Amino acid sequence: xxxxPTAIVDPKAQIAEDxxxxxxxxxxxxxxxxxxxxxxxxxxIEGHTSIGKNNRVFQxxxxxxxxxxxxxxxxxxxxxxxxxNTIREFCTFNTGxxxxxxxxxxxxxxxxxxxxHIAHDCQVGSHTILANNATLAGHVHIGDWVFLGGxxxxxxxxxxxxxxxxxxxxxxxxxxxxxxxxxxxxAVPSGINAEGMKRRGFSPEQIRRVRNAYKTLYRQGLSxxxxxxxxxxxxxxxxxxxxxFVRFFGQSARGIIR
Numbered sequence: 001x002x003x004x005p006t007a008i009v010d011p012k013a014q015i016a017e018d019x020x021x022x023x024x025x026x027x028x029x030x031x032x033x034x035x036x037x038x039x040x041x042x043x044x045i046e047g048h049t050s051i052g053k054n055n056r057v058f059q060x061x062x063x064x065x066x067x068x069x070x071x072x073x074x075x076x077x078x079x080x081x082x083x084x085n086t087i088r089e090f091c092t093f094n095t096g097x098x099x100x101x102x103x104x105x106x107x108x109x110x111x112x113x114x115x116x117h118i119a120h121d122c123q124v125g126s127h128t129i130l131a132n133n134a135t136l137a138g139h140v141h142i143g144d145w146v147f148l149g150g151x152x153x154x155x156x157x158x159x160x161x162x163x164x165x166x167x168x169x170x171x172x173x174x175x176x177x178x179x180x181x182x183x184x185x186x187a188v189p190s191g192i193n194a195e196g197m198k199r200r201g202f203s204p205e206q207i208r209r210v211r212n213a214y215k216t217l218y219r220q221g222l223s224x225x226x227x228x229x230x231x232x233x234x235x236x237x238x239x240x241x242x243x244x245f246v247r248f249f250g251q252s253a254r255g256i257i258r
Contacts, residue, residue: 004041022059030076031064034083047095048076052083052108061091067120069097069138082108082126089114096121100139107144125162141251143178143244145200147193159252162244163200165193175252177217178244179210187257189218206241209234213245217256224256 001016003009004023012029015021019033022041027033031045034053039045043057047064057063064079066072077096080103087093091112096103100121106112107126115133118124122136125144134148137155142148143162151169154160161178171185179192192214197207213234217227228249235242 016053028064047079049079049081049095051081052085054083055081055085055087057087058089058114060089061087061093063087063091063093065092065094067094067097067138069099069120071099072097072120075102077102077104077120079104081106082110084108085110085112087112088116091116091118093118094120097138113150119156143248145196147196157254159248159254161248163193163196165196172257174255174257175248177214177252177256178248180214180257182257189214189257202241206239209239210241213242218258 002020004021006023007021007025009021009027010029013027014032016033016035018035019037021039024041025039025043028046030048032050034051036054037051038056040057040059042059043061045063049064075098077098079093079095085106094104097120104118104120104122106124109127110124111129113130113132116130117135119136119138121139124142127145128142129147131148131150133150134152139157140154141159143160145163146160147165149166149168149170152166154172158172159175161176163179164176165181166172166187167183170183170187172187176182181190181193182188183190192211194207213231216230231242231245235246
């Protein structure tokens with residue numbers, strides 16, 4: 001291990017042999033860090049925190065601190081971070097609470113920019129981009145391939161569906177369906193993330209079906225239940241690009257942005 005002599009690493013921490021830890025960083029006793037990971041200077045990693053392989057954590061991050069929740073009473077809740085994530089300067093990720101699943105979880109291949117806050121019990125998928133100062137309140141669920149624009153704020157218990165995207169300074173108070181782009185305070189829908197879909201290899205026909213699903217939700221004057229039923233019926237015909245809607249409808253409880 002390439003541990004700077006000024007770093008403080010608890011002997012009980014489980015650190016892979018090739019992990020690098022920068023100057024003045026502090027690693028607690030219940031922390032595990034997988035191979036190939038790089039921890040920059042002045043990073044604090046505490047609590048019951050596991051970090052996978054090939055992650056990069058830049059200076060002045062705080063990972064695994066206790067939740068900012070008055071109900072928290074010292075329970076050994078967790079923070080779990082997957083593989084191949086980049087976590088830039090001044091990010092704060094908290095552990096979970098027993099009132100939820102007890103785990104805050106970040107998946108793989110995420111690009112997390114400076115000053116991002118991920119609160120207790122959040123579930124962040126894989127291949128996401130969280131731009132500077134994006135803020136997730138407690139219990140937020142972020143699907144795979146989501147892009148949150150800079151200064152986006154997400155209300156507690158909100159779900160952001162797969163492939164969705166928010167514009168700069170969006171304030172998200174209700175759930176965002178998959179593929180939907182949103183903007184404003186409070187955030188409102190503004191079409192689908194067609195460019196993102198193209199970059200990920202979706203065919204024109206798949207993009208057309210997703211656009212039709214958007215129109216069903218927002219342009220045909222249907223009630224939410226009627227629109228949901230119509231989209232689920234089409235998804236049942238085997239169109240894989242509509243499966244994210246199936247997962248979203250099974251979880252969404254706050255109502256969707258309008």
